[in-house]
Amino acid sequence: MGNDWVKVGDKTLEFATKLDFLDEIEKNSLITNTSEILGKADSPFDESQEKSSVLVVGEVQSGKTLSFTTAMQLAKDSGIRLFIVIAGTKKTLRNQTFDRLRKDLHPNYDWEVEKTLRLDDLSLFTARFKANEKLPLEDQKSFVFVVMKNQSKLYRAAKFIHDFQQNLGITVPSLIIDDEADQAGLNVAPEKPDEISKVYESLRRLREHAKNHIFLQYTATSQALTVVSLADHMSPDEVVVLDSGATYVGANELLATGSIFYEEIPDAELGEAQQPVNELIPVESFRSAFQYFLISTYVVLNLRNLDHASMLVHPDRLTVSHHVYKKWVQKIIQDELALFSNSDDEWRIHYQPAITNLELSLDDQDKTSMFTLLDGPLARTSLLKLLSNIRVREINSSRANEDVSTNEWGDHQAWILIGGEKMQRGFTISNLIVTYMPRGRGMGISDTIQQRGRFFGHKRHYKEFLRAWLSQDIYETFKEIAQFENFFRASLIDVQEKRQSLTEWSRYFLLSPRLVLTRAAAIALRLNRLSFRGGFLFKQSHLYSPWHSDLKVQSSNRSLLTDSFNVRSDFDLDTRKDGRRHTSSQIPMSSLLQILENWKMTTREREHLDRLLVGLRDFMVKNENLDAVVIFLDDLDPRRRSMSKLSEKNVADGSKDFDTWAIENLHQGRSKNYLGDTEMVIADTITLQVAQVIPKIGDTELPQVLAIAIGWPLEHELTLFTQSADSAV
Helix, strand or coil: CCCCCCCCCHHHHHHHHCCCCCCHHHHHHHHHHHHHHHHCCCCCCCCCCCEEEEEEECCCCCCHHHHHHHHHHHHHHCCCCEEEEEECCCHHHHHHHHHHHHHHCCCHHHEEEECCCCHHHHHHHHHHHHHHHCCCHHHCCEEEEEECCCHHHHHHHHHHHHHHHHHHCCCCCEEEEEECCCCCCCCCCCCCCCCCCHHHHHHHHHHHHHCCEEEEEEECCCCHHHCCCCCCCCCCCEEEECCCCCCEECHHHHCCCCCCCEEECCHHHHHHHHCCCCCCCCCHHHHHHHHHHHHHHHHHHHHCCCCCEEEEECCCCCHHHHHHHHHHHHHHHHHHHHHHCCCHHHHHHHCHHHHHHHHCCCCHHHHHHHHHHHHCCCHHHHHHHHHHHEEEEEECCCCHHHCCCHHHHHHCCEEEEEECHHHCCCCCCCCEEEEEECCCCCCCEHHHHHCCCCCCEECHHHHHHCEEEECHHHHHHHHHHHHHHHHHHHHHHHHHHCCCCCCCCCCEEEECCCCECCCHHHCCCCEEEEEECCEEEEECCCCCCCCCCCHHHHHHHHHHCHHHHHCCEECCCCCCCCCCCCEEEEEEHHHHHHHHHHCCCCHHHHHHHHHHHHHHHHHHHHCCCCEEEEEEHHHHCCEEEEECHHHHHHHHCCCCCHHHCCECCCCCCCECCECCHHHCCCCCCCEEEEEEEEEEECCEECCCEEEEEEEECCCCCEEEEEECCCCCC
């Protein structure tokens, strides 16, 4: 593998100069990152390599199309002349991608972009390709086929490529781009698990016939692609994580504490909002969202120089609910037109909550400009005109003729799009500022829900106007997915920076218990599950190894506790009046991690603790200002502990595997005057208990050793999935 074959030519530099929305640093970064993507793959001109794949991970609405368009231009400069872009499962997405490629690839005479592969045209295409190859390199065209991701279209593409190369008598190096690569193309046939999915088989056949190609798998939700069998053709070899850039606004901003982006749909309205029945009476939260949309659209068009703004309504996957919402919108528009036809004061009173809402997120200059717009004599007339200019579309399978084409957005100043599944993955809603989404989390499949976040995107210049009316359930779910995504992306970036292949990556995924990683049918790797719930996650018990009791080992462990032990005080929850008392101290979470990362223990327990450290690090990131608590049980007075009966059998058999021997229980139980060691925790943070233990074999006492236990707070549940050593390959 290497990027020696990748050449940044004049046409790539010319392509970058046309990207007026990027500054010079961003343009250079785009070319550098794209060179890295292609350079991760084996050269398609080396016939011994045949094919390689690169997973390219962006964020929802982050501009993946620009990345792969740049990759195409760079690949063309590097000598590739044949491109296949697999552009989603719906005509809407295929057409959207086709229009974008026709617009962005520059200059157009260097490219021929087609969205129809006709087998009848094979001979003509072969002749054109041969003639093209005879031209000087700078005059050669590249040929792009934009293909829908369904069985028939992929099968036709595979046959076309096979017959084309057979006619030529050579293998043609090519670039295949799978946009939204985790969708539809995986081998998941839940109704018939013993059969191969039709789209999967057609895509595999295309890759087989293309032979010497690079396969770029673009997605914002790569969970499913990282848990397929490592031997699967859809399992990527390499990974590149895209930097979304300074203009991108994502979950970390919109869902952060203190953000006013989120507006809660009241529980009392939720049932009707999700599956509405009465076409004449919209729920109040939807009317509020509409009023905010009208006011914010009027202001943003004037203050941010936009030519249109949009609102997304996503109540449910059922088309019947979409029909009712369209009736609601029509009813509200009718009511508002009547309102604006009355006195000037009446509409101002009616719209004051929406104006106040918008005012909350504007700076002083924008507030002044907003009030100038709204207080002027033309405000009522302008809002009336804007109301009349709103276009409402149902975007679902029953309303194919209502799709919005790329060139249509600028025809009207305001759009309201109503739908469900069809407006999730890959669908771009131009200048979306308001979202109304009462839909709940359903089964909690993280990648499916993540794709509903159409409100994310390159919206920095009008971020202050963004609002989303959401159910509390879906709001909390989006926040949990954002936390998972931060962890997951960091893990992939680590693989990228270490220049590892994905086959070398030890996969682990940290989720809320309310979430599912991806659809179950996609998971082929064996994953071990570890739950982080209130209580003790870890109790050290393998204390019989001679290595572990070595003075140097114990001295090392004790030195890790010196600072916290020196500032200890009585632990309040220990109410015993006589004899031994626990002591405790508070330490930064980073100090706790340092102790645990360096704590010496047997191999078996170290492996378990290392898995726990994944969750502990995540807790530290989410609770950076929270201290951990260290409790010194009995102020480290020794406690004697015997082996369990199972370990006694090992001793009787003469076993030398000390790592399998364990004490019966580190903890002391409840008694009349004592709550028990398991109650000696702080409820809202991580508790580290440390005990001094004298292990016993029968009546024989072994050297004293330190042992630890880790308590997890009640309200911070997580689930960690790690790749099993015997995962399918």
